[in-house]
Each structure stands twice: as structure tokens, then as C-alpha cells.
Amino acid sequence: MARIQKKGKAGAAKNYITRTRAVKKLQISLPDFRRLCIFKGIYPREPRKKKTVSKGSTAATTFYYTKDIQYLLHEPLLAKFREHKAVAKKIARALGRGESGDAARLERNLVPKIKLDHIIKERYPTFVDALRDLDDALSMLFLFANLPSSEHVPAKTIALCQKLCHEFEHYVIVSHSLRRSFLSIKGIYYQATIQGQDVLWLVPYRFVQRTGGDIDFRIMGTFVEFYTTLLGFVNYRLYTSVGLVYPPKFNANMDAQGAELSAFQIEGKSVSTNGERLHGEVSAAATSEAQEVADRIANVPDAEEDQPENLPVAQDDEEENTETIDKFEAVAPDADVLPQPEASSAEAASLFAPYTFYLARETPRAPLEFILKAFGCKRVGWDATLGEGAFTTNESDPFITHQIIDRTPLPADAAEAIDGGGAAPRVQWPRSTMPGRIYVQPQWVWDCINQGKLLRPDLYGPGAELPPHLSPWMKPKKGEYDPKLPLHEQELEGEAEAFEEDDESASEMEVTDDVEDARDAMERESSVEAGEGMHVASSDDEEDEDDDGGDQRPAVEDEWEGFDSDAESDISEGEAARLQHQRELEAEATGNPLEPEVETARSKNAVVRKKVEKKRKEQAEERERQKMMLSNKKRKLLKRIEYGSNKRDAEAENLRRKKRRLDRTSSNKGAV
Incomplete structure (x- = not known):
């Protein structure tokens, strides 16, 4: 007959050990146990059946693998920890007696050195x-x-x-x-x-x-x-x-x-x-x-062969650009984005190699120096206040090709004040810019190394609105918003027309509200006398109001046509057909040719939007019919998938809408 296995002696209960038992087994203090576990890479573990491992206890307990603790029993650092503890006791005893010299000698000579x-x-x-x-x-x-x-x-x-x-x-x-x-x-x-x-x-x-x-x-x-x-x-x-x-x-x-x-x-x-x-x-x-x-x-390739120095090496036209990295481009429009190979060390070494940079005193010197030198630049200068080791501290050095600055240009009134009176600064930037030198902001360096090429410096000039600084590790997925691509390449069908119509209606509502507020303010000003808190109507005013039949505001509203002059955009299709037929009858009676109706941009957007909505409605109905053929389990799974997809599409559409609104705002500012 087999021996009966006792509870807690095998299985998960034996594979795990609590931290208290582990500390007692190793005979060290808790801080030393933590230190030893960090050195050895041993971390707490969470058992699947915590109640079984803890033998029914529900208290919060930290568990370790039993084999990991047994592995620590043979660690040489345990002896060092014990020696250190013994020396610490001797030092404490000497300090208690007031023997500071003996305590310093013990700490200097007997404290063990731990090597990892x-x-x-x-x-x-x-x-x-x-x-x-x-x-x-x-x-x-x-x-x-x-x-x-x-x-x-x-x-x-x-x-x-x-x-x-x-x-x-x-x-x-x-x-x-x-x-x-x-x-x-x-x-x-x-x-x-x-x-x-x-x-x-x-x-x-x-x-x-x-x-x-x-x-x-x-x-x-x-x-x-x-x-x-x-x-x-x-x-x-x-x-x-x-x-x-x-x-x-x-x-x-x-x-x-x-x-x-x-x-x-x-x-x-x-x-x-x-x-x-x-x-x-x-x-x-x-x-x-x-x-x-x-x-x-x-830069030496792995398969380079030794060739005699005297013999000329023949290179074909096709083999001249062997060091450049090929780029993979997708052929189909809906294909996945292929991962592009990164730049080689030779390309990184030649990006900033032929240039001399000067860092202004307001720029972060340490990261700029590191990045510029890592990408081939061997001549980096900065202001003397930033420290030693610069290639040059003279800002007017003619060999400087690029100067990195991070300050806005001086306004005209401030520049005139500097020229008119007072002590002029040593460097009156930007009035004393060096000819032939390129002035850029620090972001230009980061964007250049991330894209592997020198970008246009005019986009990063002093005081210029910088382009968005995007993460180089971002990989946009299909259907998500990609800030690197133009909007017309990633927007859905009819999305631009819907945005135009919504934006126009929103602007008209804002203008209408402003006009109504202005009209109300004018009425309040005309109805309140100077120095009075309320209006006291005279008998003549009352008679005029009675003759006119009440307030004059409805008459003003009748005269105001508003901004919705194109009333045909909001009428039904039947009403539009009736009006078209009436125009044809009037043209036939007068004998004049029927003038073609001018199709406005708003009407075009409305037509496109109706077509897109009709198409989407048909697709939704077809999808519902297909769902009816699925089982209940698959239908729920498809519902969860559609929920995530719809949420992602809504976020992408919201981002595209913000981008389109920012583009319109910037274009309006440029036009002004």
C-alpha cells in the first residue's frame, strides 16, 4: 500500500516559499536579502493557487521559488554579508566606548569589499x-x-x-x-x-x-x-x-x-x-x-577582398552606388507598409561631417554636442559660458556654417530702442547675422537624423512655427491617422465635403449669434436713457407703439434675411422639382432661354454627402443581413470586433478633422 502524502509537502506548496522563511533559511537580514535578490536577478512570484500555497491563509504574503532560494545558499556574497555584519558590530562597540580612532581603523581595514x-x-x-x-x-x-x-x-x-x-x-x-x-x-x-x-x-x-x-x-x-x-x-x-x-x-x-x-x-x-x-x-x-x-x-564590409594597390579597380555604373540602402515600396495601394532598412554607419558618419556648428548659449549643449558628433560633425563650437572643450568660442568665426539658436527675433521697437540709446549688447541678434550662415532651431537636428537626410532649414528658422516633432518609432496601422501623409490620401469618401458643410453651418450660427447679440445691445442702448437705470415710457411712445401694433422687433426680423440666402439647400427634392418646373414655364412664356442653374459648392457637397450616406446605409443593411446567418457566439464576437474598429475610426476621423481645421486656420492667417 502506497504511503499517504501529507498536505503541503508536494506540488505547489513545495515549489514556493515565503519571504520570511527564505530570510531565516539564508540567515541574513531583510535588507541584505533584498540586495542579494537584486544582484542575482531573483524576483517574487505569484502562484496560481495562492490559497493552496499559503495553506488556507488569506494574508498578503510574498512568495519565491524554492529552487531560487536553494540556489542562493551557495552564493559567495553571503559570506561577505556576514563578515560585514561582524565588522559593523565591532565598529558600533568602538563608537560606544568613544574610541573613534579604532572605529575608523576598523572601517578602513576590515570592511570587506564586495565585487560583482x-x-x-x-x-x-x-x-x-x-x-x-x-x-x-x-x-x-x-x-x-x-x-x-x-x-x-x-x-x-x-x-x-x-x-x-x-x-x-x-x-x-x-x-x-x-x-x-x-x-x-x-x-x-x-x-x-x-x-x-x-x-x-x-x-x-x-x-x-x-x-x-x-x-x-x-x-x-x-x-x-x-x-x-x-x-x-x-x-x-x-x-x-x-x-x-x-x-x-x-x-x-x-x-x-x-x-x-x-x-x-x-x-x-x-x-x-x-x-x-x-x-x-x-x-x-x-x-x-x-x-x-x-x-x-x-565601414569595411564583411566580404572585402584584399587587392593589390598597383592594380586599378574597375567599377561599373551599376556598382557605384552599392553602399546606398535599397528602399522597399509597396506596389498595391492597400498593401502593408514594409519595414525600411535603417541607415548604415557610413551614412550616419557623413550626415554632418562637412559642416561646422555653433551652439548659442540658450541651447542644450550636451545633447546637441553628442548627436552632432555621433553623426560625423567634428567641429562643434559654443559660447564660453557653456564650458570648456569647444572647437571655437568666437561666434563671428567665418568657418561656421550652421548656428543653432532657440530665441525669437527682436521686435522692431526693441531693436530701435537698442540702436537709439543705452548700451548696445555685444551680439545684437538677429540684426548682426553673418552672411552665408544658416540659422536653425534645435529641432532641425533631431528631425534630420530621424529622417536620415538634411531637411529644409527655412522651415526651422528663427521664430518660425516648427513642424510637428513625431516619434520615429511610431508605425501607423491601416485605418489609423498618419500625420506624415496628406489628408486627401487617408480621408474617407465624402469626409471632406461633410466637414466643409458642418464648418460652414457652424460659422453661420456663430455669425448669426453675433448679429443677434449686437442687435440686442443696440436696442438696450436705445431704450436706456443716460443716467437712468430703467426706461420710463412717455405717452407719445405708448401711442406710437399702439399705432404700430406692438414691438418693432418682428419687422426688423422680417427685413433681415440672414445668411441662409441659398434656401434651396435645405428644401426637399419635391419642392426643388416644383421650382424647376416653374422656372421652365416662366422661360417659355417670356420666350427667353432657360438659364442653367448655378451649382454652388454647398449644393455639390450636399449631393456628395447624400450619395455617401446612401452607400453607407446600403452597406450597413447588407452587413446586417450577413449577421443574421451567423450563430449567436460569432455574432457577439463580430460585435466586439466592430466596436473596436468603430472606435478606432472615430478617433482617426476626429484627428483628421482637427488637422483640417488647423490647416484652414493657418491658411487664413497667411492670407491676412
Whole structure:
């Protein structure tokens, strides 16, 4: 006879363990348990049958996999945590005795140093695995790099995050792996393609951060400790893959003066004729040999064959443009949108390469410098107040081709006041613009890199109304509103005519209301005497009112024809036929030819709208007849599908209506 299985000894009850039991089993404190779980990537689990696992208890309990806790029993960090706890007891005992010197000596010599190298190797056995998990690491480190130092976030941690982030940005600049960027409310999104993996991270805007007391910086600090170790390994691997020395040399004096990226000096490795390695130190702000070597490595195709230097290479006309990327275009009008290939590193390196940029002092220097250098620009200057490391700080340098500004032009009266009296500013922009220089707003840079080409700079000029800045990761689906396409390509049949008719009727109602309000105001002014609060009618006025038969307002209404002079648009078809027949009889009696009726735009829209409504009504009736042949279950399913489709179509139509109204408003302003 088989042994009876006891309850709670097998199945789901054995596969899960509570957090309290896990802490007792590992014999560590709860903060150390949380820290260890973050390092090892172990998270709480939610069992399917929580009541069975908790043995009938309904209290809120956190569960973990039992095998995960058993896996933690062999972790070397447990011994480090216990050593740290023992040293902490000794330090506390020394402080209690007043022996501060002994406490400092114990903290300096006996506190164990925790290294996470073995955990990085366990969690990421291949380098591709580390790149796939780099999104959260970069977002967290860039966040801490912009935080102010406090008792929860020490300055040493912030400096380490800034150093690692700048090193990663230098690799992106050298390899030209940046592909897209987007300015959002949360911050600036960047996407780089590194060894075939898309890495997306978020960089917050630079403003004064006020950290509240409801944030648990201990848990965030644990993640930062793990991510700094991870990014250090990744940076080393990335630098060595493109022939650069890691870590790069760091100039603390330039960093103190706000150099940021320019405070790092890149060292490139090159091999001499004797086979000995030579180390060349070059500044990151200027053209460096290491960057040229890295560019050549990135641009060399995989199947390149070695050819003698003396032999000429014959290239046909068809093979001249082999580096350009083919674009896939749909042949059928209703076909799906094909995903287009992204720009290569060679195209990214040549986008801003031949130009020299100057950043005004009101522009965000750090993101603009990073993006411009990542897309080939090696000459970026800015105002001296923005920090060190600029290519030039002279705004009137003749070699500057583009100047990025973010301020509106001076009005005429302000410019005259500046010229007339008072001390004139050093740079009277835009009255002192340099000839031959292009002035654009910062959004021009982001839109150019997202579209992979240089856009028209006049659309982004000073004080110009900028085009919409759209997300480069947005992929419009069929039937949804696409802001990149014109309205006539995506609007439904009869939608434009319906909008015109509705807009005209709405404008007429507004004008009619304004006229009525003005008429009422005039009547009130004429009926109220100066200095009196109410009207006192005289006997003559009463006699005039009696003779006229009451109020004069109906007579005014009879004289006012309103704006609905085209009465035929609202009459029925029978009445229109009767009026047409009457015109024919009058023309026959007078002997004059019948003049053709002038068809107005409003009547045309009404005819088109009637046809579209009739067609839609027929389609709806046909659809209802088809539904009658379905079963009840399929009919309900189709109803849910139609509900979602109708909701999506209504949202798209509303967006198109807003776009059409904005276009009309802008056109009216341009006409004025």
C-alpha cells in the first residue's frame, strides 16, 4: 500500500516559499536579502493557487521559488554579508566606548569589499545577453548622473555614473552607431544599434531635481551598484572591439570647467611595421587617429577582398552606388507598409561631417554636442559660458556654417530702442547675422537624423512655427491617422465635403449669434436713457407703439434675411422639382432661354454627402443581413470586433478633422 502524502509537502506548496522563511533559511537580514535578490536577478512570484500555497491563509504574503532560494545558499556574497555584519558590530562597540580612532581603523581595514564580477558572468554568459539588458542600465545611470548629491545619493556615486555614461557616449560617437532620437516630455530618447542589437535609453532634461522623501534610494542604489559594474564590463568590450584603449584618460581640470565629453582623451591602438603596438594619445574634441581607425573598421564590409594597390579597380555604373540602402515600396495601394532598412554607419558618419556648428548659449549643449558628433560633425563650437572643450568660442568665426539658436527675433521697437540709446549688447541678434550662415532651431537636428537626410532649414528658422516633432518609432496601422501623409490620401469618401458643410453651418450660427447679440445691445442702448437705470415710457411712445401694433422687433426680423440666402439647400427634392418646373414655364412664356442653374459648392457637397450616406446605409443593411446567418457566439464576437474598429475610426476621423481645421486656420492667417 502506497504511503499517504501529507498536505503541503508536494506540488505547489513545495515549489514556493515565503519571504520570511527564505530570510531565516539564508540567515541574513531583510535588507541584505533584498540586495542579494537584486544582484542575482531573483524576483517574487505569484502562484496560481495562492490559497493552496499559503495553506488556507488569506494574508498578503510574498512568495519565491524554492529552487531560487536553494540556489542562493551557495552564493559567495553571503559570506561577505556576514563578515560585514561582524565588522559593523565591532565598529558600533568602538563608537560606544568613544574610541573613534579604532572605529575608523576598523572601517578602513576590515570592511570587506564586495565585487560583482562573478555575478555579471553568471547572468550574462554571452556579450549579446549583456547588450539586450543594457536599456534599463543606461536609463538608470543617466538618471543618477543628473541628480544632485545628497545624503542618500553621495557625490562619489554620481561622479562614477557620469564617467561611465560619457565613456559609453564616446563609443557611440566613434562607432557612429546612433540611429534615432526623440524629444519627449520625460526626456530625450536615444536608440543605437550595437553589434546588431537595438539599445534604447532615456536621458532626463537638465534642471534642478528635487528628490522627495517617498523614494527608497537604498533599493535604487543597489541597482546602480549592479549597473555600474555591468556598464564597466560592456564599455571595456566595446572599446577593445574598435581598437581603443580602455579606460580613456580623464582630465579632472577640464571636467571641473564643464568640458564633459571633451574631458576624456581617447587612445587608439595601431601596429607598426615591426609588429610593435604603439599608443597614440589624441584629444576627443579634434580629429583623432583613433576615430579614423574606428571609422575605417566600421565601414569595411564583411566580404572585402584584399587587392593589390598597383592594380586599378574597375567599377561599373551599376556598382557605384552599392553602399546606398535599397528602399522597399509597396506596389498595391492597400498593401502593408514594409519595414525600411535603417541607415548604415557610413551614412550616419557623413550626415554632418562637412559642416561646422555653433551652439548659442540658450541651447542644450550636451545633447546637441553628442548627436552632432555621433553623426560625423567634428567641429562643434559654443559660447564660453557653456564650458570648456569647444572647437571655437568666437561666434563671428567665418568657418561656421550652421548656428543653432532657440530665441525669437527682436521686435522692431526693441531693436530701435537698442540702436537709439543705452548700451548696445555685444551680439545684437538677429540684426548682426553673418552672411552665408544658416540659422536653425534645435529641432532641425533631431528631425534630420530621424529622417536620415538634411531637411529644409527655412522651415526651422528663427521664430518660425516648427513642424510637428513625431516619434520615429511610431508605425501607423491601416485605418489609423498618419500625420506624415496628406489628408486627401487617408480621408474617407465624402469626409471632406461633410466637414466643409458642418464648418460652414457652424460659422453661420456663430455669425448669426453675433448679429443677434449686437442687435440686442443696440436696442438696450436705445431704450436706456443716460443716467437712468430703467426706461420710463412717455405717452407719445405708448401711442406710437399702439399705432404700430406692438414691438418693432418682428419687422426688423422680417427685413433681415440672414445668411441662409441659398434656401434651396435645405428644401426637399419635391419642392426643388416644383421650382424647376416653374422656372421652365416662366422661360417659355417670356420666350427667353432657360438659364442653367448655378451649382454652388454647398449644393455639390450636399449631393456628395447624400450619395455617401446612401452607400453607407446600403452597406450597413447588407452587413446586417450577413449577421443574421451567423450563430449567436460569432455574432457577439463580430460585435466586439466592430466596436473596436468603430472606435478606432472615430478617433482617426476626429484627428483628421482637427488637422483640417488647423490647416484652414493657418491658411487664413497667411492670407491676412
